[in-house]
Amino acid sequence: MTEKKHENPAHWDETAANYEATAHPFTSQFAEDALARVTLTPGMQVLDVAAGTGALTLAAARSGAYVLATDFSAGMVARIAAAKLPNVDAEVMDGQALHLPDASFDVSFSIFGVIMFPDWRRGLAEMARVTKPGGLGVLATWQSEGAATFLLLSQIRRRLFPRLDGKTRLPEGAVALGDPEWLSAAMVDAGFAAPEIEQVTHDFVLDVSQLDRPETLFGMSPDWVALDAEQQAAVVEEVRLMADGRSVLPVPSTALIAVAGR
Template sequence: MTEKKHENPAHWDDAAATYERTAHPFTAQFAEEALARVTLTPDMRVLDVAAGTGALTLAAARSGAYVLATDFSPGMVARIAAAKLPNVDAEVMDGQALDLPDASFDIAFSVFGVIMFPDWRKGLSEMARVTKPGGLGVLATWQSEGAATFLLLSQIRRRLFPKLDGKTKLPEGAVALGDPEWLSAAMVDAGFQPPEIDVVVHDFALGISQLDTPDELFGMSPDWVALDDAQRTEVVAEVRRMAEGRAILPIPSTALIAVARR
């Protein structure tokens, strides 16, 4: 089986700086939504699976709880560790095979992480395994065609180039767990009780000035990589048209946030 770019830690190592600058502030909004649905206290142990640059971890740490951030990308983990928070540890770890004891955390989170795993079912079952009985699993997933620039590019590509062969496929987990019924069933199969699921929408604020360096803005999206130079020029022009002279183009992005008892 051919490894996809998002399954390679080196890809995320290379993208860590850009991710922290562009995606982190956006995903932090959804991390705050996830935290608003639980109660953290200083005596709790919290796990963040596929933590990225730590949007959830850094917000959860404000509660005084101990937080362990895990990610398979050393570059992402290094950025969390750089915060040097006394109640946070950051470790390189595969979320599909967590090197952690059973029932060792009060709450396990994954904010747009498990949905990217090649074996997302194993990622969910690992979250359940390390959560204490009576503890909570909290999962954030994207609906529709993803979010932010990924969603925008998918929509524009379909509109401008309808004859292109197919469309870039999202990871299997992102598709499956973007459906509330599938998400609920998957969490139950993993070992959680049926979750409560909320639909949450936040805008990604795309600064039109960022179009001056479109490869940096869109480079993480397979929809961008698949286009030739002329098509990319058309995409940039279309985004400017959509902005209608505004400095910021809001991209409404929809997530599901599921909270389930272990």
């Protein structure tokens, strides 16, 4: 099986700085939504799986709880460690095989992380394994065709090139867990109780000036890679038309936030 770009930690190491500047402020909104659905207190043990640059971790640390952030990208982990928060540790770790004891965390989070795993079922099972009985698992997933530039590109691609295969090329986990029924069933299969699932929507604010370097916006999307140079240029022009002279283009993006007992 050919490794995909999002499955390679070196790719995330290289893009960590750009991710922190662009994706982190966007995902932070959903991290705050997830935190609003649980109560964290000093003395609690919290896990953040596939933490990225720490949108959830840094917000959760405000509660005074101890937070362990894990990610398979050393570049991402270094960004979290740079905050030097006394109640936060950040470690390089594969979320599909956590080197952590059973039942060791009060709350385990994954904000748009497990959905990217090649073996997302194993990722969910690992979250359940390390969560204490009576604790909580909290998962954020994208609904439908993803979010932000992935969603925008999918919509434009379908409009401009309807004869191309219209199926999403998102990771399998992102597709499966983007459906509330599938998400609920998957969490139960992993060892959690039936979750409460809510939809939340925030705008991704696309900086139109970045269209001068479209790879920075769309390069991670398989939908972009599948287009030839002429088609890519047409996508860029379509985004400019949608922006209609504005410096930013809001892209409403909807997530599912699931909270389940252990």
